[in-house]
Amino acid sequence: MMTMLTGFLRRLSFLFRRRRHVKLGLYGPPNSGKTTLANRICKDWIGEEMGIASRIPHETREVVIKEKIEMKSRGRFLSFNLVDTPGIATKIDYEDFLKYNMSAKDAKQRAKEATKGVIEAIKWLDDMDSVIVVLDSTKDPYSQVNLTIIGNLAARDIPVLVVGNKVDVRSSNLRRIQNAFPQYNIIGISALRGKNIEAFYEALFKLVR
């Protein structure tokens, strides 16, 4: 009788788990490759891209959601809504965009939208079930933005996967990220070239349960 009841409850919880769509967020500083990674995940599992990636910072200025991404591998199944967020920054100067041959009017507009994007990204933190923090492995990992994002996720008890992106670039240094965040197992990838992406998906299966 007890075994039957336990089995019934397990099946019931499985049904609920299948119906619930986990929100998986992509967080990080601007230009770390969040959208490139989102595109890689979407292309690999649903065959279409999610957004436009650019070398100009703050290309993603609104939260973008791709619903019901399903991953299947070696008998395992994972279903989630992927949430690509604008890069979090502590300063935004429109003059920085002028370096990319942008008109002053466009640069000012971009800066205005970027500030709103940062606020939106922070507001979404509470809604996430799991988060992938995307860091640029060619940059200094000890920036306060990185520490604040990871500290916040830890304080909110949200499961985190830290990814060091751009490992295909010569100046990439994954060990620096590992030293900065020794409590996390850092996965080095190139979202653009798909390098080490299988190890990333393995880690994702462990992260989102």
Add this chain to the structure above:
Amino acid sequence: MLTLQFIPRAEVEHLPSSSRIRRLLALVKEDKIVLLEGRLSPTEETELIQRTMEDVSKDFKGIELCTIYPGSSHNDNLISKLRHSLIGFLLGDRQGLTVIGPATIIKEIRRDPNKVQVITESIRRRKRRNSRR
């Protein structure tokens, strides 16, 4: 002239988070580099970034922020880790130092595990930038 203002923890401890952040941001907007005794909580840090973004304007480009916190390192032995935990328990957020400054003055804060470098923009360059606008 560069102004550094030290804020003892006791001065802001009694304030609710939002007032504390408003106070710090008001000082930064007066072109002061604020040295706060102790650290903000992770939630307060994000609230500070949020408020900063709300206030970004032609003259205020945002902030540079750095928290120096003497936490235990990965290589510490058990006694060191226990000592750090005990100090953390007794002092809480009073430990460490938070540096907050306007992005128009602080160009960059470089941090590695052993040192923090605050790189400021020269006043002459800042004036030249402002006159171009």
